[in-house]
Amino acid sequence: MLKRLRNLVSSPAIPARGMSGVSPLLRNDPPAVEQRAALLAGKNVPYTLKRSSKRRSIGLRIDDRGLTVSVPLRASEKWLYSVLQDKAYWVVEKLDGWQTRKPVATRWADGEMIHYLGETLILRVVPGLFAATPVHRGGELSVFIANGHGSSAAPDDETRHARFPHPNPLDDTTSHSTKLPKAAAKSLVIPQVGEGANVSLREFHVSDGGAAQIERVVTHWYRQEAERLFAERVAHYASLLKVAPRAIRLSSAKTQWGCCTARGTVRLNQQLIKLPLRLIDYVVVHELAHLREMNHSAAFWEVVGSICPDYARLRRELKSIAL
Numbered sequence: 001m002l003k004r005l006r007n008l009v010s011s012p013a014i015p016a017r018g019m020s021g022v023s024p025l026l027r028n029d030p031p032a033v034e035q036r037a038a039l040l041a042g043k044n045v046p047y048t049l050k051r052s053s054k055r056r057s058i059g060l061r062i063d064d065r066g067l068t069v070s071v072p073l074r075a076s077e078k079w080l081y082s083v084l085q086d087k088a089y090w091v092v093e094k095l096d097g098w099q100t101r102k103p104v105a106t107r108w109a110d111g112e113m114i115h116y117l118g119e120t121l122i123l124r125v126v127p128g129l130f131a132a133t134p135v136h137r138g139g140e141l142s143v144f145i146a147n148g149h150g151s152s153a154a155p156d157d158e159t160r161h162a163r164f165p166h167p168n169p170l171d172d173t174t175s176h177s178t179k180l181p182k183a184a185a186k187s188l189v190i191p192q193v194g195e196g197a198n199v200s201l202r203e204f205h206v207s208d209g210g211a212a213q214i215e216r217v218v219t220h221w222y223r224q225e226a227e228r229l230f231a232e233r234v235a236h237y238a239s240l241l242k243v244a245p246r247a248i249r250l251s252s253a254k255t256q257w258g259c260c261t262a263r264g265t266v267r268l269n270q271q272l273i274k275l276p277l278r279l280i281d282y283v284v285v286h287e288l289a290h291l292r293e294m295n296h297s298a299a300f301w302e303v304v305g306s307i308c309p310d311y312a313r314l315r316r317e318l319k320s321i322a323l
């Protein structure tokens with residue numbers, strides 16, 4: 001196998017176009033899928049090689065299954081080698097990310113990029129005598145940190161512990177399956193939209209370094225924004241779907257964007273506030289639709305589709321985002 005392929009190095013990559021006729025060469029087509037390994041940035045990296053007559057270029061993809069390299073049917077070993085070496089550091093870095101499953105740490109400092117409703121905001125840290133509520137203007141979020149008086153930096157007295165790991169491509173369990181008891185009652189819905197937005201979290205005080213203060217303030221802001229926006233979206237879609245959730249709660253689940261309990265409590269992951277509104281809306285509609293259909297049957301998707309005709313695409317998009 002390898003021998004035959006190496007022979008191809010002498011002939012430059014033959015474009016697949018114009019090869020509609022079956023030439024003698026094509027009878028010995030290399031396998032469509034092959035497991036291989038390459039030495040990249042000093043590491044032995046196993047990968048899946050996929051060949052396709054439809055491809056014109058070499059593509060690299062990294063996900064929970066590792067590295068997949070897609071190449072034109074007749075791509076030369078030389079070309080493949082040079083592309084892999086060219087991207088070696090990128091590949092190794094990305095793979096490390098998947099393998100160690102450690103989120104990229106946010107540097108809680110002026111100039112850091114943070115995510116909000118699908119946009120990237122630049123964090124502006126404004127030291128002063130008093131702490132104040134953050135201001136979101138343009139592409140910036142300004143946070144006001146009390147100088148030298150660490151513990152007064154939070155916009156209110158309580159400091160809540162809420163983890164905001166950076167979105168990372170590490171978790172492959174991004175689907176938000178609704179975990180419902182089999183015998184889920186469907187009628188236990190009492191209209192209390194918005195009321196449940198308060199979330200009790202284990203509270204504690206973080207030690208007051210500058211970064212910790214900034215993180216606390218931004219985290220608090222995220223939560224407030226999430227509570228406000230999610231309550232709004234739920235109210236809107238609940239009325240369209242003619243359902244009445246019992247309560248809305250923010251969740252910090254590690255593997256679910258949302259869920260809906262048998263008793264009609266809708267939980268929405270607070271990390272959603274970082275995603276575009278269309279994805280937030282999809283999750284809201286999805287979970288509310290469970291108040292009509294407590295399953296993922298065709299009937300359920302019909303309910304989702306009645307509000308969100310684009311749901312299949314949005315679902316794919318959401319799945320591509322790691323929680």
Ligand SMILES: [Zn+2]
Binds near residue numbers: 176177286290296
């Ligand atoms: Zn579901």
